[in-house]
Amino acid sequence: MRQLFTSLLGLGLLISLPSTAQNLPSTAQKLKNNQVDIPEITSGLEKYKKDLGNDFVVIVHKDGKDVYRREFGEMRATTQEPIGAASQWLTAALVMSYVDEGKISLDDKLGDYLPIFQSYSKGYITMRMCLSHTTTIESDPPIFRTALKKKKFDTLEEEVASFAKDRNMKGRQGTQFYYGTVGPNIAGRVLELVVKRPFDRVMRDRLGKQLGWRRTNFMSDGVYAENPSAGAKSSPDDYMKFLTMLLNKGMVGEKRVLSEASVNELMKKQTGAASIAYTSPVSQGNDYGFGCWIQEKDEAGVGTLVNCPGVTGTWPWINRSKGYAAIVFTKGDMPEQKRMVFEEIRELIEQHLN
Template structure:
């Protein structure tokens, strides 16, 4: 009997320790690393780690905190891809629909083979100016005007679906399709379907200059707290506070391999060697080929990371960044987190 009781107690203690593994680990290494990277990321940074339904650890430095709004630039694409998927799961559009079915101007200028899937995977084949265009000054008064320019004034450099060219073109075209389908503006759709249901009250695509068009590829401003809500929804297979924002299938599709790790035109150096899903960079895949770690990093220093295998997410925001930091800055932080978790099949 005593032997049985001892075994039961041991099992109980093992369960408790594994369930709270990260909370019981000394976070001094992580804190020290975040202090160290200030030389590269600036003194004003915010880091938050989400696991097991809550923020397990956070660090706010300088005059920056979880509720201060900052541009997230290319990380905006994750939000836009999620918005598009809400329409796919409702059957209102299909990923393999031709863009020209909704925007006839694309047929007029010999771009009728481009699909919505091509738009979400940077495979439109349309001439692009590279990643700098994501955050460069904008001159369009509407998304319609900008997308019409893509159709009428930019050449096809390669056939749709044949070459990965990272730019703002595809995501902005897909966002314009949603405007045509609903007869509502992109920002209103984003509020109704993503930011408001997720409690992301401080997240907006509105520019400081309200005469300029919304930029679905790089124009969002958000807070670390808001982005944690978005990441937690993806980590919980589309659910947020018992409300299904995206279907489980939609989340899986976003993380499904669309472009393998091949040389890409215009892509930032930090993403070199990664694969691509729908509006999402795939950092690692499992033995079965499914995405295990995904991200949508920004050249401005915002890095949201989702580890689907280990079951956690983290976000790192910077307030001042003069140049693109090396990828190892972020990967070193992730390695510290991984080392704090029990060894499992993700290793």
């Protein structure tokens, strides 16, 4: 009997081995604290530690699981930090969740929600133009660090009202692309009016609860008002939940957060024939969707490689053609990013994924 038991136990172990091997890339190693290592990626990241500020987290998600997950320095996957322009992807997805419900249309005009825009001949600007940075409303100069630290308004309502009454149009609406803060903040204010709650509360009650966020918010910290374009604080864990939802065509497990059509809408070019007045220095040459940059696209024009980097800090991306999502999450006050660094990191990761 003992011999039979030993034989069955050995057989069971042999059967279980292939299953475990299928869960991770062949070179991956499980570490403590839920970290997963692919040594070739970790050793390759060594040369970028200074560029990334020494404290950072890298997570890669593929086939329903994290296939690489490493914490460097003092940064943890649960650490909350400002994410700058990576906020815009969250804001755009929140708007699309209400488009799915029919409470907002992308072609709704601002004058229907904000009479002050009608009063100042800006009422024909649409929600689509707000999310795609084609309102043509005069924007702040592209010095985002200074703009974010300077207190101008106590509320999002005050800021958006100033866009209507205090800023000129630089051309006909929809004819100029200027990457900045104006459009997403107007869209955020429209959501406040539709849902009748502050923007941060809308975000946490909608995406936050559906995605199981623990450390993501757009709360005003007393220095500046809620800022849908660049004011989020998040963690690597939370942002990865958002990326995997998009990678899974709007699904979280058996629950639908966004329609597949809305996910595709986020990731296709939305700027039309608008001329380029200003674009992010780390995204030059890429098309723009809603809240994200399109680096590669399929024959239908839908992005297959999309990202949402800022000049500082977090750099999230999705490669749909290779079936994975990834994030390099850094401190929000780190040195300005170099696009070449992140392109090399992406290539390093793809080289060692199965």
